[in-house]
Amino acid sequence: MLAKYIARRFLASVIVVLGVTVITLLLMNSTRGSYVPGIDLNPALRPEDIARLRANLGLDRPFYEWYMSWIWAVLHGDFGRSMIDGSPVMSHILDRLPNTLELTGTAIVIGVLISVPLGVIGALRRGSKTDHVLTVVSVAGFAVPQFWMGLMLILIFSVTLQQHGLPWLPSSGAFSAYAGGDILDRILHLILPATVLSFFYLSVWSRFIRSSMLEVLSQDYIRTARAKGMSERRVVYLHGLRNALIPLITLIGLELPGLVSGGLVVEVVFGWPGIGKLAFERALQYDYSTVMGVTFFATLLVIAGNLLADLLYGVLDPRIRYS
Numbered sequence: 001m002l003a004k005y006i007a008r009r010f011l012a013s014v015i016v017v018l019g020v021t022v023i024t025l026l027l028m029n030s031t032r033g034s035y036v037p038g039i040d041l042n043p044a045l046r047p048e049d050i051a052r053l054r055a056n057l058g059l060d061r062p063f064y065e066w067y068m069s070w071i072w073a074v075l076h077g078d079f080g081r082s083m084i085d086g087s088p089v090m091s092h093i094l095d096r097l098p099n100t101l102e103l104t105g106t107a108i109v110i111g112v113l114i115s116v117p118l119g120v121i122g123a124l125r126r127g128s129k130t131d132h133v134l135t136v137v138s139v140a141g142f143a144v145p146q147f148w149m150g151l152m153l154i155l156i157f158s159v160t161l162q163q164h165g166l167p168w169l170p171s172s173g174a175f176s177a178y179a180g181g182d183i184l185d186r187i188l189h190l191i192l193p194a195t196v197l198s199f200f201y202l203s204v205w206s207r208f209i210r211s212s213m214l215e216v217l218s219q220d221y222i223r224t225a226r227a228k229g230m231s232e233r234r235v236v237y238l239h240g241l242r243n244a245l246i247p248l249i250t251l252i253g254l255e256l257p258g259l260v261s262g263g264l265v266v267e268v269v270f271g272w273p274g275i276g277k278l279a280f281e282r283a284l285q286y287d288y289s290t291v292m293g294v295t296f297f298a299t300l301l302v303i304a305g306n307l308l309a310d311l312l313y314g315v316l317d318p319r320i321r322y323s
Helices: 002-032 047-057 063-075 089-124 129-143 146-163 183-217 220-227 232-254 264-269 275-284 288-316
Strands: none
Touching: 002 063, 002 288, 063 288, 089 129, 089 183, 089 232, 089 264, 089 275, 089 288, 129 183, 146 183, 146 264, 183 232, 183 264, 220 232, 264 275, 275 288
């Protein structure tokens, strides 16, 4: 039964991958025109040189031919070469992947560790001042743009503290260019971007945990457990929280592509050398091969995250069956 379920999901995933990549390429194709990436670096190029470059990059071919050759190469493990420097796209992805995993992985862990207790507290103290304060914090996480929050943290903890001769935090990069790169140096560079990214996660996830806990605690089996004399702590954390975590599993599964694309806005604001920043920079440079490679990679992770979340449902709730 499980094997058939996975097989159906795989077939559906093929359609999703094709749809996402086709739409991405159509959008890029509509803005590409006759522009050759990197042509501005040498304004002395002759028209015949530009034509030869377009042919080498495949920009002279129709949309469907370029896509078919690209998807065929991807199926053989070749993500193509950058249109800027000719280097393999996969090498860029693998080079930036550890930094993105470090940032988003830390933010997700912080978000889970904080959002679950906040959501439980909000549900158990529904309508109290504590619940109202947590609601305000959650709304702030939705409403405050990440780039604004990032700039404010840089202004306070990097610029202002440094001006007053106080200990300050780095505002950009993953490590210091000079005599840096040790664990402490990387942690110091990680604090600000991880804080901004995790604040969004915990704001969203804490509200879902609160709503889910309120729904679970009103179920008949919870009332039965209480009627049998089971302690409130055991009722809440053993029976209630376990079932309330199911929606959170879905949300975390959907964040799996974020482990690759990263918080693009956060990476750009803090100059974090991750994959999100890579895609942003290469999109501005019209490096279509790199953008397509990152998009395809992220799409695969979206699909894998959804499938992993669905499979974890059965672990958390044995009543769930796959058909």
